[in-house]
Amino acid sequence: MNSVLEESYVKQRSYAWLVSSLLFFLASMLMIFFAVPSLGKPYIMDEMEYPSVAQAILETGKPVYYRGELTPENIGLWHPPLYIAWYAFWFNIFGSSVQSARFFGAFNAIILFFIMFVFTLRRWEFQRNSSPFFVWPLALFLAIVAAATSPLFVQGSTLPDIDTQVLPLVLVGFLLFVFEMRRTRHFDWVYLVFLVFGVVIQIYAKISTLLLLIPTLIVFEIMNVIGEKRLFNFRFRRLKRMNGHLFAFLFLVNSGWYSVLLRVLWVIVAIFVSFTLFVASWFVIANIWGVDYRNPFFYLSYSSNNPLNFAGSSGLGSVVFTIISDMRSHFSYAVTWIGIPVLLFVFIVTVIELRNSQKGLFCRSERFALLVFFTSLLLLYLILRPAPFVFPKYWPPLIPVISLLIADFLMSFDNRRRFFVVLLLLFVGTIVHQVYIQINPVTSGRDFILTLYTEWPKEPLVYQWQILPLIVALIVSVIVALFMKDDILGFLAVGALVVVLGWQINVVTHQMRVSYSTTYMYGEQSIDDVTDYLRRSLPDGAIVIAPKDVGYRLQDRWRYIELYADPRPYLDRPGVQVLVMRTNDYYGNTIRDTPEIASEVASRFDLDATIGSFSVFLRKP
Incomplete structure (x- = not known):
């Protein structure tokens, strides 16, 4: 059988x-x-x-x-x-x-x-x-x-x-x-x-x-x-105090609550040991790389x-x-x-x-x-x-x-x-x-x-x-x-x-049937167009202020300065010829909606083209 x-x-x-x-x-x-x-x-x-x-x-x-x-x-x-x-x-x-x-x-x-x-x-x-x-x-x-x-x-x-x-x-x-x-x-x-x-x-x-x-x-x-099946084995003891009696239950060594506390303690100790081993080993790796181990x-x-x-x-x-x-x-x-x-x-x-x-x-x-x-x-x-x-x-x-x-x-x-x-x-x-x-x-x-x-x-x-x-x-x-x-x-x-x-x-x-981005900046699809436009129009040696993804696609030939919400410190840098920003994101909206920043940009750059989700500005003559 x-x-x-x-x-x-x-x-x-x-x-x-x-x-x-x-x-x-x-x-x-x-x-x-x-x-x-x-x-x-x-x-x-x-x-x-x-x-x-x-x-x-x-x-x-x-x-x-x-x-x-x-x-x-x-x-x-x-x-x-x-x-x-x-x-x-x-x-x-x-x-x-x-x-x-x-x-x-x-x-x-x-x-x-x-x-x-x-x-x-x-x-x-x-x-x-x-x-x-x-x-x-x-x-x-x-x-x-x-x-x-x-x-x-x-x-x-x-x-x-x-x-x-x-x-x-x-x-x-x-x-x-x-x-x-x-x-x-x-x-x-x-x-x-x-x-x-x-x-x-x-x-x-x-x-x-x-x-x-x-x-x-x-x-x-x-x-x-x-x-x-060891948790609910409570045992009670009477605690005596000078001003009377207090009834309380204690988690004794042979109770299930002790097992819980001990198990939790061991998990915490294991995680603490893990963190210690990580710090020690990461310190060695960071020194080999010549970087600050505190970066993360x-x-x-x-x-x-x-x-x-x-x-x-x-x-x-x-x-x-x-x-x-x-x-x-x-x-x-x-x-x-x-x-x-x-x-x-x-x-x-x-x-x-x-x-x-x-x-x-x-x-x-x-x-x-x-x-x-x-x-x-x-x-x-x-x-x-x-x-x-x-x-x-x-x-x-x-x-x-x-x-x-x-x-x-x-x-x-x-x-x-x-x-x-x-x-x-x-x-x-x-x-x-x-x-x-x-x-x-x-x-x-x-x-x-x-x-x-x-x-x-x-x-x-x-x-x-x-x-x-x-x-x-x-x-x-x-x-x-x-x-x-x-x-x-x-x-x-x-x-x-x-x-x-x-x-x-x-x-x-x-x-799976669409050509636009389905991760970051959902629905955007014009980054290829704007980088192609810049490749055709940028002179050699020019520096571009642009979002880092645009700069990344240009860095094989041109240098770039990453665009932040306030680009004013970099507008007058030698070699800066072009400023690129998105038409609707945190950085672009902050620049446009902050009068003192927008006026500084407008005094130095003219809008050259709007390509999909991007605006391209050229330095004024």
């Missing part, structure tokens, strides 16, 4: 690997399919920074590059060097073209998908009797499709930046390794050593990852203690206190008021790029988990860790400024976490009939959503994100694209749940997931 069962398991395992591999390949190709049209688009604003640093490391061995006449030897160490070193290695193999630089993020996304694939199959082998074998590969496929069709994740992968191209892989991959290691072994020295060196890698990616890892790992270990810390302090984050606020009360008042506008980026259906799905999954933990890809402590990570990252940049140049570059690591929660949720449908009903709802619902988008005159043939950025009021647009389909999907899901006599809350999550897939596919398929 055992041999028959084992033979059946081996056959199912081979089928699962074959089907999963095929579906993984298809989902990965979908990611590449949506990313490829954006690979050749020119760098916009900060997109030129990290490729420049990586190219400098490749050529000189140091992260020092030319960024205009004001900083001809700019040190590109805004963060620790893991990303730029990895980027330089990539350039060494595939070259430093724009296409190569942008594809780097898509490649890392595929690596993350592969880690999710291996993790899922290991969990299926561990829980092999809990559900039919076909549930797991199909659930994983749909989860990866949810990431591969996310406009934030796809377009973010093509944006050369730490948060978009590396952090999703580094952070989420690390959490999956932690989950799997804790499943196979106790909280011991081997695990702590792994934790220490794993956190060191996270810090080398970006110091502020600690703000996400500390609450995530602490909650993960607390939930592990709760799962070990200076930038972290500067960016945290960026006046754009809390503009016009002074004092704690004013800062709190500014944070609260700005959160609405910051939340609009979450609606635009992540979507209300996704946020609703995560909320429903959280309620389900709080109500009654379910079977799936993860255990309860792992689910709580992912939910804490999601909430921490989302809230962090609802408080801070989430979208430099109108792209929320800090949120792409949320998408693979959502993908994992989707896989976990779908794998909880361990009944064959229930799972096929869910698949049918997702498939039919996604098709119906596409038909609705095409026949609705408000949404047909339009880019949801560009429309939200350029038209007012925004609420009716969000209603047509997201809320109305969501209401219909939720109603249908409730009807199906009642008909099947099943859990209504679970099918509400399925309804939200239908609109997640439908809305994302509509947005990302539209983005």
Whole structure:
């Protein structure tokens, strides 16, 4: 009998690997399919920074590059060097073209998908009797499709930046390794050593990852203690004082609370050791490069206190008021790029988990860790400024976490009939959503994100694209749940997931057909035109005051001074012949709207041409 069962398991395992591999390949190709049209688009604003640093490391061995006449030897160490070193290695193999630089993020996304694939199959082998074998590969496929069709994740992968191209892989991959290691072994020295060196890698990616890892790992270990059924063993003692008696409960050494405190303490100690190892090793590397090891810390302090984050606020009360008042506008980026259906799905999954933990890809402590990570990252940049140049570059690591929660949720449908009903709802619902988008005159043939950025009021647009389909999907899901006599809350999550897939596919398929920027300065498409115009008209030896992305494209022949909000100190520099500014951005608007700056510019320069989103000014004779 055992041999028959084992033979059946081996056959199912081979089928699962074959089907999963095929579906993984298809989902990965979908990611590449949506990313490829954006690979050749020119760098916009900060997109030129990290490729420049990586190219400098490749050529000189140091992260020092030319960024205009004001900083001809700019040190590109805004963060620790893991990303730029990895980027330089990539350039060494595939070259430093724009296409190569942008594809780097898509490649890392595929690596993350592969880690999710291996993790899922290991969990299926561990829980092999809990559900039919076909549930797991199909659930994983749909989860990866949810990431591969996310406009934030796809377009973010093509944006050369730490948060978009590396952090999703580094952070989420690390959490999956932690989950799997804790499943196979106790909280011991081997695990702590792994934790220490794993956190060191996270810090080398970006110091502020600690703000996400500390609450995530602490909650993960607390939930592990709760799962070990040792938490609620309270013991009471009477404490005597001179003025009477005081009853209190103490957390004694043999109680579960002691286990919690000890576990939290060990996590904090491990993170402290990680930070110490990082500082010591980074000090050595910085000295080899001949740069100040404090650069990443200076930038972290500067960016945290960026006046754009809390503009016009002074004092704690004013800062709190500014944070609260700005959160609405910051939340609009979450609606635009992540979507209300996704946020609703995560909320429903959280309620389900709080109500009654379910079977799936993860255990309860792992689910709580992912939910804490999601909430921490989302809230962090609802408080801070989430979208430099109108792209929320800090949120792409949320998408693979959502993908994992989707896989976990779908794998909880361990009944064959229930799972096929869910698949049918997702498939039919996604098709119906596409038909609705095409026949609705408000949404047909339009880019949801560009429309939200350029038209007012925004609420009716969000209603047509997201809320109305969501209401219909939720109603249908409730009807199906009642008909099947099943859990209504679970099918509400399925309804939200239908609109997640439908809305994302509509947005990302539209983005792949457009020629304008779909990352920074969304909708802009004239940087090639303005640089071509300048190349035809600039005399040799001229110096241009221009945004750094324009200057970057001219620096092979001309020197440039990076444009800031107040260019007056550089207007009379010898050799300055041309001033270029955008027609609608922070720097250009500040110059035009500040009378004393605008008058100084007007006294020295005449408008020569307006080319798309740029104005070109020539020095007066």
